[in-house]
Amino acid sequence: MATSGNYEYMNEDSIHEDLLCPICTDPLEDPVSANECGHTFCRKCIIDTFRDMSTCPTCRRDLTLEDYHPVTIRPFLNQLNQLLVKCKWCSQTNIQRGNFKDHITNCMNVMISCPAAHLKCDWNGRRDQIQNHISVCPLIKIQPIIDELNALVKQQSEQIHFLYTILEKTSKSHKKACQEYYKANGVAYCDICKKKFTFVEHKRRLHFCPDTDFCSHCVQKYFP
Ligand SMILES: [Zn+2]
Ligand SMILES: [Zn+2]
Ligand SMILES: [Zn+2]
Ligand SMILES: [Zn+2]
Ligand SMILES: [Zn+2]
Structure with a gap:
């Protein structure tokens, strides 16, 4: 799950401008920078920008997408990871951005789909409702049968391939x-x-x- 749409920054005004992306003006996500000028942007923002231009958005130097490399300076990345965010689903505050992935995989308020969604169950609901749904979802009950059938089909197509190879050879x-x-x-x-x-x-x-x-x-x- 993409995490950035799931939180908002706390005290956004106090975030140092070195941590902000000049393109989207939000704190940098997956920061990349070019050795030639050192200007730093979100990976996604620079990919979008280079769809229709080929200069650094800040200094206008001629560059290509390949000139941008992930920023690996630990103290800088740590500062970004330590930014505090608030979960949009459960409103929990003071979550470090670097830990948000762990939060969202356990957040009880987040909307998730049924584990049998690939079998066309269209249930969507909060994670804390999933156990109730699982106890009544008919598609989850037939999932083992479908898995078994799929395994059989796979085995048989491998057998056919094997026999075909024999015929050919x-x-x-x-x-x-x-x-x-x-x-x-x-x-x-x-x-x-x-x-x-x-x-x-x-x-x-x-x-x-x-x-x-x-x-x-x-x-x-x-x-x-
Ligand atoms: Zn950006
Ligand atoms: Zn530049
Ligand atoms: Zn949450
Ligand atoms: Zn279901
Ligand atoms: Zn063999």
Whole structure:
């Protein structure tokens, strides 16, 4: 969840101007600066700005987006992290901005969607209501069945892929090509996992074709 729309700054007037972004005039978020002039902006603001210009917004020096690098000066980042904010959802005050992510993931007033939203449950509500919803949500109840079906579909499409590979590799021209490869190189590999086959008197269990087969490990993996 993007956090910046979820809080407001406390005592915004007392925040030192070095901590403010000249573009959005708010305290810097993900600050980036260019070595050439040292001017510093929010990462998002400079990306937006460079959509239609290619000069530093403060000093007009010719620059590109690639000239901006994240600011890594600890004391500066600490000052930004220590700015105090108020949660817009629960009105709790004096939260350090650097800790706001932890606050919002636990804030009981924040609006969240149902864990079964991907199954088209359109419930939205405060986090402190989610347990009530979960106890009645029909989509959450069928989720394990859907997960099971999805796993089955995935397994079957892997099996189909495996069988398809066998079909492709057993064509006559392929057999001839890999017999020659084996004669020339003396090695062959499992088509699926690429494990090296070992040969007994230059003959394999199923075919002569050294490159047509799959190790028993792979067969068992797809057809347990
Ligand atoms: Zn900005
Ligand atoms: Zn500049
Ligand atoms: Zn809150
Ligand atoms: Zn639901
Ligand atoms: Zn294999």
